Amino acid sequence: xxxxxxxxxxxxxxxxxxxxxxxxxxxxxxxxxxxxxxxxxxxxxxxxxxxxxxxxxxxxxxxxxxxxxxxxxxxxxxxxxxxxxxxxxxxxxxxxxxxxxxxxxxxxxxxxxxxxxxxxxxxxxxxxxxxxxxxxxxxxxxxxxxxxxxxxxxxxxxxxxxxxxxxxxxxxxxxxxxxxxxxxxxxxxxxxxxxxxxxxxxxxxxxxxxxxxxxxxxxxxxxxxxxxx
Numbered sequence: 001x002x003x004x005x006x007x008x009x010x011x012x013x014x015x016x017x018x019x020x021x022x023x024x025x026x027x028x029x030x031x032x033x034x035x036x037x038x039x040x041x042x043x044x045x046x047x048x049x050x051x052x053x054x055x056x057x058x059x060x061x062x063x064x065x066x067x068x069x070x071x072x073x074x075x076x077x078x079x080x081x082x083x084x085x086x087x088x089x090x091x092x093x094x095x096x097x098x099x100x101x102x103x104x105x106x107x108x109x110x111x112x113x114x115x116x117x118x119x120x121x122x123x124x125x126x127x128x129x130x131x132x133x134x135x136x137x138x139x140x141x142x143x144x145x146x147x148x149x150x151x152x153x154x155x156x157x158x159x160x161x162x163x164x165x166x167x168x169x170x171x172x173x174x175x176x177x178x179x180x181x182x183x184x185x186x187x188x189x190x191x192x193x194x195x196x197x198x199x200x201x202x203x204x205x206x207x208x209x210x211x212x213x214x215x216x217x218x219x220x221x222x223x224x225x226x227x228x229x
Contacts, residue, residue: 002211003142005044011104011121011137012045020049021069023094025077025087028180029189030141030205034076036186037144038104049073054090066097071118076104076140078204078226080122081130083109083165091115105137107226124229141208148187150194150213158196162203166222179206202227 022038025031042049050065052072072094079087080103091113094101100118107123108130121137128134161167161175180203183189190209193199199210202220204227210217221227 001143001145002208003138005041005143007138008041008140008143009045010135012041012047014119015042015047015071015073015102016045018048018070019068020047021052021065021072021099022049023052023072023074023090024054025075025079025090026054027077027079027087029183029186030180030203031075031077032186033141033144033189033205033209034104034139037140037142038073038075040145041140041143052094054093066099069099071100071102072097073102073104076106076121076123078107078109078123078166080106080108080113080120080127081111082113083111088113105139109224109226124226126225126229139204139208141205144208144212146190146212148190150191153195153197153215155196157198157200158192160199160201160203160206161220162222166202166224166226168202168221168223170220179203 024035052065074091082088095115102119103117103121105121105123108127112130120131120134122128122134123139159175160177160179161172163178179192183192193209194213198216200218200220201207202222207217207219219227
């Protein structure tokens with residue numbers, strides 16, 4: 001991993017000795033990388049958890065897990081605020097169980113979210129402007145330990161740009177594609193990054209995947225402050 005587990009002590013030590021309902025967000029492959037990193041860190045810190053699969057039963061989630069859990073922990077990412085209504089709905093639903101809720105390292109996209117969460121962790125200082133009681137913590141993907149082995153790079157430079165809400169116009173015609181839409185698994189994600197000696201991208205977690213593989217990486221801006229911060 002790019003950061004040792006000790007870099008995440010402030011986030012995970014308070015969760016020890018609790019039964020955690022881990023709220024999984026079904027987004028792109030970058031979100032899957034965050035989820036897998038969280039699971040590794042739960043194990044590293046001895047945190048007891050059960051996954052709350054928000055896709056399987058969207059109205060009730062998993063009742064037995066919600067009853068079992070002392071506290072909910074919502075997966076990190078870049079979807080706090082109102083830019084992405086799906087994750088906001090999930091957070092609203094989880095709060096309805098009237099149990100403490102911790103938000104793993106996140107980014108506020110475009111607006112405040114003042115719900116009474118027990119703890120909110122954010123990835124950059126700009127997000128603190130949207131939530132004054134939040135605290136800084138590293139993106140969880142920086143703690144991901146890669147077990148897969150890949151071949152040496154075959155190509156020199158790959159430019160990969162977002163095509164979603166966070167896209168930018170610059171260099172779009174030169175892009176080889178959006179890695180989050182080109183890949184359906186983490187193995188494909190890392191395999192794509194492994195092909196190149198240098199990666200230029202505005203997909204934050206594709207950039208982190210390249211760094212984990214030891215590639216040279218240029219992180220380009222997305223449509224708002226996240227990558228710059």
